[in-house]
Amino acid sequence: MVTPNYKKKYLDKVRPHLMKTFNFTTVMQVPKIKKITLNIGLGNAKENKKALQAALDELMLITGQKPVITKAKKDVSNFKIRKGFPVGCKVTLRKDYMYEFLERLCAVALPRTRDFRGLSDKSFDGQGNYSFGIKEQIVFAEIDYDKVDSITGMDVIITTSADSDEISYELLRSMGLPIREKKALTDNNLDKEENG
Numbered sequence: 001m002v003t004p005n006y007k008k009k010y011l012d013k014v015r016p017h018l019m020k021t022f023n024f025t026t027v028m029q030v031p032k033i034k035k036i037t038l039n040i041g042l043g044n045a046k047e048n049k050k051a052l053q054a055a056l057d058e059l060m061l062i063t064g065q066k067p068v069i070t071k072a073k074k075d076v077s078n079f080k081i082r083k084g085f086p087v088g089c090k091v092t093l094r095k096d097y098m099y100e101f102l103e104r105l106c107a108v109a110l111p112r113t114r115d116f117r118g119l120s121d122k123s124f125d126g127q128g129n130y131s132f133g134i135k136e137q138i139v140f141a142e143i144d145y146d147k148v149d150s151i152t153g154m155d156v157i158i159t160t161s162a163d164s165d166e167i168s169y170e171l172l173r174s175m176g177l178p179i180r181e182k183k184a185l186t187d188n189n190l191d192k193e194e195n196g
Contacts, residue, residue: 133156
């Protein structure tokens, strides 16, 4: 069994860095990535079965795992959706699958994104989890551009065991996720904002 590169990176470099930075006393206190969830939402999945099947196939190609169909939890009359209607699909990656996906995401997919300038540093939820959207599924090398019927986006949610956004930010940046650097509000920046 081969250990994924990003798992080695976490164990050898990121974990000792976090222990030193945040003064953790034991290895068990150091936060880690628990799971990565990919979600594709399709509003017209009930009428357009072909689009739902295409989304399922693409998600399976990207992750190497069988996705599950997500269903509406309640009726929404404005969108003509009833409870139980299929509205998309999702995959949850854990352990080695998660590290392998993270490596492909950071090394291949995100750099292929058009006009990519880094991920937002404001997408944390307060409990140390991070989420962002990918506008086109074709940034993944596994997707054959010629076979794509329609461009669909997806949400990527990274769940960590960190209890604060600051620690989670440092964990994900250290792992190689291209999150923009947080702008420190110094007195100089405040003066510019007030006078600007």
